[in-house]
Amino acid sequence: MKLSAQSKAFAVLLSAGLFAGCSSTGETQDDGAYGSDVAAIDQEGGSTVYGGDDQDGVSSSAMTEEERMAAQQQAEQEALRDITVFYFDFDTAEIKPEARDVLVAHAQFLANNPGQQVRLEGHADERGTKEYNLALGERRANAVQRFLIVNGASRGQMETISYGEEKPAVMGSSESDWAQNRRVELVFE
Amino acid sequence: MLLRKLVTVLTLVLVTAGTVRAELLIRITEGADAAIPIAVVPFAEAGNIPAGDKLSTVVQSDLAMSGEFSPLPAEKMLSLPSKREDVFFRDWRLLGQRYVLVGELTRKGDRVSARYELFDVNTEERLLGETAAAPASNLRSLAHHVSDKVYEAITGVPGAFSTKLAYVTLDTFKGKPRYRLQVSDVDGKRARIRLESQEPILSPAWSPDGKKLAYVSFETGKPVIFIHELASGKRTKAADFPGLNSAPAWSEDGRSLLMTLSKDGNAEIYRMDLATKKLTKITNHWAIDTEASWDHTGDGLFFTSDRSGGPQIYYKESERASPRRITFGSRYNARPRPDNSGKFVYYVHQRDRAFHIARTNLKSGEETILTRTESDESPSVSPNGRMLIYATKQGADSVLTVISADGGAAYSLPASEGDVREPAWGPLVR
Numbered sequence: 001m002k003l004s005a006q007s008k009a010f011a012v013l014l015s016a017g018l019f020a021g022c023s024s025t026g027e028t029q030d031d032g033a034y035g036s037d038v039a040a041i042d043q044e045g046g047s048t049v050y051g052g053d054d055q056d057g058v059s060s061s062a063m064t065e066e067e068r069m070a071a072q073q074q075a076e077q078e079a080l081r082d083i084t085v086f087y088f089d090f091d092t093a094e095i096k097p098e099a100r101d102v103l104v105a106h107a108q109f110l111a112n113n114p115g116q117q118v119r120l121e122g123h124a125d126e127r128g129t130k131e132y133n134l135a136l137g138e139r140r141a142n143a144v145q146r147f148l149i150v151n152g153a154s155r156g157q158m159e160t161i162s163y164g165e166e167k168p169a170v171m172g173s174s175e176s177d178w179a180q181n182r183r184v185e186l187v188f189e
Numbered sequence: 190m191l192l193r194k195l196v197t198v199l200t201l202v203l204v205t206a207g208t209v210r211a212e213l214l215i216r217i218t219e220g221a222d223a224a225i226p227i228a229v230v231p232f233a234e235a236g237n238i239p240a241g242d243k244l245s246t247v248v249q250s251d252l253a254m255s256g257e258f259s260p261l262p263a264e265k266m267l268s269l270p271s272k273r274e275d276v277f278f279r280d281w282r283l284l285g286q287r288y289v290l291v292g293e294l295t296r297k298g299d300r301v302s303a304r305y306e307l308f309d310v311n312t313e314e315r316l317l318g319e320t321a322a323a324p325a326s327n328l329r330s331l332a333h334h335v336s337d338k339v340y341e342a343i344t345g346v347p348g349a350f351s352t353k354l355a356y357v358t359l360d361t362f363k364g365k366p367r368y369r370l371q372v373s374d375v376d377g378k379r380a381r382i383r384l385e386s387q388e389p390i391l392s393p394a395w396s397p398d399g400k401k402l403a404y405v406s407f408e409t410g411k412p413v414i415f416i417h418e419l420a421s422g423k424r425t426k427a428a429d430f431p432g433l434n435s436a437p438a439w440s441e442d443g444r445s446l447l448m449t450l451s452k453d454g455n456a457e458i459y460r461m462d463l464a465t466k467k468l469t470k471i472t473n474h475w476a477i478d479t480e481a482s483w484d485h486t487g488d489g490l491f492f493t494s495d496r497s498g499g500p501q502i503y504y505k506e507s508e509r510a511s512p513r514r515i516t517f518g519s520r521y522n523a524r525p526r527p528d529n530s531g532k533f534v535y536y537v538h539q540r541d542r543a544f545h546i547a548r549t550n551l552k553s554g555e556e557t558i559l560t561r562t563e564s565d566e567s568p569s570v571s572p573n574g575r576m577l578i579y580a581t582k583q584g585a586d587s588v589l590t591v592i593s594a595d596g597g598a599a600y601s602l603p604a605s606e607g608d609v610r611e612p613a614w615g616p617l618v619r
């Protein structure tokens with residue numbers, strides 16, 4: 001009982017952390033990208049294209065808005081793609097709901113960049129047996145691979161490997177250490 | 190020319206590194222309640238017997254290690270006989286001893302010969318009277334041999350003190366992990382490094398003749414099964430398919446290996462004929478199937494599968510038989526290792542938050558948890574079925590622990606530094 005309450009609390013923490021991580025990195029990158037993009041559009045579009053010949057101010061501002069949206073979306077996607085580690089519950093290979101948007105962003109990036117390769121490294125925590133954990137790490141990597149394929153990446157871009165419990169992200173034997181070690185890492189090459 | 194010289198120097202360094210070792214220490218943590226009192230009298234010595242641990246000390250330590258004997262400390266002995274005429278049985282009875290071992294070491298050229306006799310103190314009957322010899326540099330082997338004979342004469346079961354252990358140590362060297370596959374005596378002494386790598390080494394498995402080890406090494410960046418001839422150091426890749434190549438286990442004739450491969454999508458158990466490399470698929474299920482091990486008949490096999498939702502132990506009477514589930518006692522049971530009598534199967538068993546070693550009596554189905562430690566892994570049964578070694582944690586360190594097969598006595602083998610894990614108990618070699 002206590003255990004599951006704890007792991008739930010941790011899961012909430014983790015997802016909160018993930019969420020906070022997204023929005024904060026999102027904002028910083030957003031500001032920079034958005035600001036410079038707008039400045040460039042204003043200078044070029046304003047003075048050379050629209051300001052001189054074209055009378056249609058409405059159409060001009062609509063274009064800018066569209067581009068702004070696209071730029072913002074791209075920045076958000078890029079920010080999502082900063083997250084490359086995905087966590088799992090004990091003895092499962094189920095992708096957590098909070099990981100889905102991020103994985104979709106990775107899948108779209110892979111789809112848009114067919115030359116890009118990624119290695120999916122599956123890991124387990126130290127509990128249980130080494131050989132079973134090796135298979136479990138592989139199952140987790142495969143689950144991520146399937147998710148990426150369904151969302152547009154192609155199999156040829158991906159390589160999976162399992163390290164089982166051999167390469168923990170953190171040493172230690174607490175619930176929170178274990179939670180950080182049950183993971184799949186995306187390594188872009 | 191220069192290059193060749195360099196290579197020679199490097200090789201030398203490697204060989205030297207191979208003989209310098211991080212020995213395991215021995216720490217007896219618990220004695221059995223019903224240990225048999227035995228007096229191992231220091232052997233008389235004739236000629237130039239090499240200094241170092243005395244033969245009788247090694248024999249005492251072996252017998253104590255088994256948990257089945259309680260050797261009398263030499264300082265409590267009233268006399269130090271080396272042959273029958275000098276044994277006063279009344280004295281040994283007064284000291285509460287059941288058995289007394291006496292003997293003499295004689296130097297003959299490069300060899301040392303041991304003449305020894307074992308007596309039942311109550312009946313005054315001689316149970317054993319033999320001589321054995323070994324190179325003078327190899328007194329430990331001679332001592333383990335005597336221990337084996339004494340153990341067998343009293344218990345009726347061959348001793349396993351002359352057998353070897355394989356295990357993997359892990360420490361940090363120049364900021365990088367250093368995995369070392371080592372082979373030592375069962376008391377942790379005379380360890381020798383067989384392979385060193387910055388990448389993980391797992392699942393060492395002894396060939397039935399004790400001459401080779403199969404294991405999983407990540408040295409190429411992924412798990413690959415190697416076969417390593419111990420005498421020559423020659424290594425071959427046995428399995429290097431896409432995905433997992435893991436959990437090797439030898440057949441009794443040494444001609445094939447059970448292994449877990451995921452080349453067809455997920456972890457399945459295969460048998461590879463080592464001469465032809467031909468694979469036979471033994472399991473075929475969407476679940477994880479791994480950690481296979483032949484039973485004592487050589488026809489049936491135990492393995493781990495999570496086809497029921499979590500890992501459990503299954504048994505197939507033959508390669509083609511349908512699997513039968515063996516464990517039901519908890520949500521997590523894995524890595525089965527049957528003994529050679531067909532009576533028990535040992536495995537890792539989760540109870541509440543802890544992972545213990547447990548065994549199931551295959552006839553009655555009764556399950557017994559054998560360990561009280563909480564992060565227990567990798568059980569390996571001694572070839573005489575009387576002892577079990579496994580990896581566990583002491584504080585932050587991983588150590589090896591030996592217990593009697595019923596969970597009684599225990600001793601631990603911590604590494605002098607770093608972790609030690611993945612023990613594999615070698616076969617009896619005649």
